[in-house]
Amino acid sequence: MREKLTIEGGPAVLTPSGTRDLPEALAEHREEAETRLTEHGAVLFRGFDMTTAEDFAGFGRAVSAARLDYTYRSTPRSTVTDGVFTTTEYPADQEIALHCENAYQRTWPLKLAFFCQTPATTGGETPLADLRKVTAALAPDLLDRFETRGVRYVRHYRPHIDLPWQTVFQTDSRQGVAAYCVAHGIDHTWLDDTVLRTAQTSQGVAYHPRTGERVHFNQAHLFHGSNLPAETARALTSLYGSDGLPRNATYGDGTPLATEDLVAVRAAFAAAQVTFPWERGDVLLVDNMRMSHGRRPYTGPRKVLATLMDSYAPGRGSEGEAPDHPAGS
Incomplete structure (x- = not known):
């Protein structure tokens, strides 16, 4: 080559x-x-x-x-x-x-x-963004909060809204869901016969195993309600409440994520992206x-x-x- x-x-x-x-x-x-x-x-x-x-x-x-x-x-x-x-x-x-x-x-x-x-x-590129640049663009205190608190992802699975739980967990068995959640540290609760809620706290930053570099490493900017179009967010909140959105993210201790911090995260990714x-x-x-x-x-x-x-x-x-x-x- x-x-x-x-x-x-x-x-x-x-x-x-x-x-x-x-x-x-x-x-x-x-x-x-x-x-x-x-x-x-x-x-x-x-x-x-x-x-x-x-x-x-x-x-x-x-x-x-x-x-x-x-x-x-x-x-x-x-x-x-x-x-x-x-x-x-x-x-x-x-x-x-x-x-x-x-x-x-x-x-x-x-x-x-x-x-x-x-x-x-036309279009259809797969843009890339170097995490070194993304991380460097973020305020150190924001990275520290992500590191010490982590990110908690809360998901509600309802019929015909977002992905069904059968697709997410690749099983039709509630016992299979329970076994997966226990094995992976995911809290899960059936709110009624059709609605499943899961919550998992994961890392906010990670360290590259070869270089040792600390990098921003989470998907809070995708799961947080602020990532939804405004009209969609209003409709879902009206239907299910702010605590019942299909997806949402907080800090690992339940503290809300500031929308302006996630705006900064999205801007850091956008500034670093390259396409081909x-x-x-x-x-x-x-x-x-x-x-x-x-x-x-x-x-x-x-x-x-x-x-x-x-x-x-x-x-x-x-x-x-x-x-x-x-x-x-």
Whole structure:
């Protein structure tokens, strides 16, 4: 592989210098690819023979033997093949805000990858934002509050509102939900025969296991009621009350999050974002604790797939190994 160019503030771009079989090329140039991933936070593989979901699954296996399922879901997705999912299935005219994958959970993938099987006719980029820049743009006292208090995510599952609990937990069994919640430290209560409420306190910041850097790492800016369009927020609050919204976030001790702080978080992500146009067959490998990602609105038949790799939990590290700098230390 050879480095074609680097997108300023974004991924390094690696193209074929010999074989066009990406898993084979990766096996031959793994150290180079890992170095670029560490330097840039993301690597875009372009010009390789990548056509099908099975091709992409082969790439995932070449990168990591520890690919992850997508449980305790936040957005609608579909399984395509072994370890490969669609990206979030929101309508094409909606933008998906920048975020780190599963940052609302206590365990998350260290790496994820995207495969552009069909680029959009217009738009549809996957913007990235370097968490170093995002974190540096936030007030230190806000980061300290996130670190000491964490973030509590409260969700209400009702018929025909947001995702059903069966989709989120990937089970039709209430016993299955209970078992998952107990195993993952999630409080859960059935408010009546159809309404489930869950609450979990997770980290507000995290420490990168290789570099030891503290980074802003949560999804409070997505779950908080201020992320809803004003009209939608008023309607849902009128129906269910401020304590019964489909999703909301507070500090871990229940203290409300200041809207102006979340405005600052969203502004920090926006200021750091970079974009590039997808090309058919592109594969983007992302360090999930270095780069956030999102989605721009689009037209046309866009198809981008995803795979999650290398489960990480602060204090246990990747695949059970202790990290160099545990989160919260």
